Amino acid sequence: MSTAATQSRHHPASYGAGAHIVCDNLIRIYRTDKVEVVALQGLDLLVDRGELVAVIGASGSGKSTLLNILSGLDQPTAGLCRVGDQDLLEMSGRQRLRYRRHVVGFVWQQTARNLVPYLSVCDNVLLPLLASRTGRDERHERVEQLLGLLGVADVRDRRPGELSGGQQQRVSIAVALANRPEVLLADEPTGELDSRTAEEVFGALQRVNTELGVTVVVVTHDAGVSEHVGRTVGIRDGRTSSEVLRHDTGHEGLVAQEYAVLDRVGRLQLPQEFTSALQMDRRVRLELEEDHIGVWPDRPAGPEGGAS
Numbered sequence: 001m002s003t004a005a006t007q008s009r010h011h012p013a014s015y016g017a018g019a020h021i022v023c024d025n026l027i028r029i030y031r032t033d034k035v036e037v038v039a040l041q042g043l044d045l046l047v048d049r050g051e052l053v054a055v056i057g058a059s060g061s062g063k064s065t066l067l068n069i070l071s072g073l074d075q076p077t078a079g080l081c082r083v084g085d086q087d088l089l090e091m092s093g094r095q096r097l098r099y100r101r102h103v104v105g106f107v108w109q110q111t112a113r114n115l116v117p118y119l120s121v122c123d124n125v126l127l128p129l130l131a132s133r134t135g136r137d138e139r140h141e142r143v144e145q146l147l148g149l150l151g152v153a154d155v156r157d158r159r160p161g162e163l164s165g166g167q168q169q170r171v172s173i174a175v176a177l178a179n180r181p182e183v184l185l186a187d188e189p190t191g192e193l194d195s196r197t198a199e200e201v202f203g204a205l206q207r208v209n210t211e212l213g214v215t216v217v218v219v220t221h222d223a224g225v226s227e228h229v230g231r232t233v234g235i236r237d238g239r240t241s242s243e244v245l246r247h248d249t250g251h252e253g254l255v256a257q258e259y260a261v262l263d264r265v266g267r268l269q270l271p272q273e274f275t276s277a278l279q280m281d282r283r284v285r286l287e288l289e290e291d292h293i294g295v296w297p298d299r300p301a302g303p304e305g306g307a308s
């Protein structure tokens with residue numbers, strides 16, 4: 001289990017201390033003339049430095065809203081959002097620009113948003129480095145390192161339109177990482193790809209996470225992502241609802257285990273499959289046992305109505 005996740009369970013008062021990314025009771029309300037949409041309704045999320053986390057959820061659950069906030073493009077309505085020592089609610093315009101250029105890198109679903117179509121692969125990766133005034137030798141070293149790591153060195157002189165979808169996204173990852181950001185954010189990076197190519201892109205995200213130590217948050221509705229990451233966080237209706245952790249047990253190999261998320265005040269969302277299977281409605285009966293908490297449907301106690 002991630003250190004941040006374990007720590008939040010044991011010391012709710014110091015929620016998020018030591019985590020790289022902290023979202024605490026994050027709220028984002030979109031207001032238009034007539035309607036108000038609560039896209040995030042108190043979302044909690046902790047990510048450790050160097051972790052690779054997938055955020056999955058149905059359409060409209062708030063995934064892109066979360067990523068837009070983490071990328072500094074959008075601001076939350078309330079709550080706390082911190083990346084390293086940067087507070088995303090308190091930043092000035094100038095700090096926000098610096099944050100977007102140097103602290104986070106992003107990969108979007110549409111390649112057109114990631115790459116300049118008339119530049120070669122090599123020049124696309126070089127572009128952010130020119131803007132950041134990195135020295136010439138260091139620039140070329142970084143470009144070579146990234147092209148090699150992402151397996152696109154052989155297509156360095158091609159333009160984005162001359163690449164496969166998977167190659168385009170791998171080049172997009174290289175562009176996003178050029179300025180050595182601490183965090184890489186990817187919004188549906190495999191949304192336009194077939195499942196084999198999607199595997200290739202998830203593999204590339206895994207590689208940069210392991211080799212460069214960059215913290216990666218990937219948002220997707222592709223449930224297949226859980227094969228490639230240590231932790232999958234489920235969001236539903238703008239809140240974190242569940243987590244799947246993959247443990248290496250040694251003898252049995254990697255085993256996936258699903259957890260419900262407990263927030264800092266102890267709230268827990270029970271999976272709907274569980275509550276409907278036991279016809280739990282409105283309220284449940286709780287009992288503290290030595291090593292677990294029992295949850296029972298609220299039915300009259302009797303020969304058949306007792307705890308099970």
Ligand SMILES: Nc1ncnc2c1ncn2[C@@H]1O[C@H](COP(=O)(O)OP(=O)(O)OP(=O)(O)O)[C@@H](O)[C@H]1O
Nearest residue numbers: 030037038039057058059060061062063064065066
């Ligand atoms: N600019 C906006 N103005 C009003 N409502 C918005 C805006 N952006 C998002 N929403 C609403 O907020 C909710 C969450 O949207 P969001 O795009 O974050 O979901 P998502 O999980 O990324 O969905 P998808 O997988 O379809 O991209 C939705 O109900 C959406 O309609």
